[in-house]
Amino acid sequence: MSDFCDSGVPVIDYGHVSQGVQVLDRDPEFKMLVSAVWDYRLPFQKTMGHAAALLGLMLTLEPISNTAIAAVMIQWFVKAGMSKDAPDQALRTITRLVTFVASIRSLEGRAGKRLWGVYLLIVEWHHGHLDDTKIELAIQALGGECVRLEHVTLGLGTDVFSALIKCLPNGSVEARIFAHAYSRGLAQQDSGGTRV
Secondary structure (H helix, E strand, C coil), rough: CCEECCCECCCCCHHHHHHHHHHHHHHHHHHHHHHHHHCCCCCCCHHHHHHHHHHHHHHHHHCCHHHHHHHHHHHHHHHHHHHCCEEEEEEEEHHHHHHHHHCCCCCHHHHHHHHHHHHHHHHHHHHHHCHHHHHHHHCCCCCCHHHHHHHCCCCCCHHHHHHCCCCCCCCCHHHHHHHHHHHHHHHHHHHCCCCC
């Protein structure tokens, strides 16, 4: 996925991500490297830090396609999911990675659009196919993760939300969904409602 189409909906090519994952899975040297760096026995936060630093760097390297980036990050996602202290839901693992990247890297230029694209490619790889409902849920989950961050560290969730929403087309359906999920989550938290 290189961009959003005219309607603002991401263009996703699921087959290429699966092919990329398969190519990486067949490379014994890559598998050995990934197993050493992203060992599932390591603390989740530590491997997420490694993955976020790598993802942030790859987003700035134009020759690397979003599909290739997603395939590499899926390798982390699979390993991270086996960690004892990983989030209890797969989508939460992915949203934590994306928000961590947004908290440590500038998302200027195409990097932010690419981050959203890679996020949706990973979500689609995990779910098999993204329809409008699943895309909306994925965007809402990212808004909910920003609320969780705001609860953990005052100001951090707002900073991450601001960085991520700037990367969506202004006034797009996706931007409205993301903003609504974030504001609704904050309101629920303020009223003592269900924590995100």
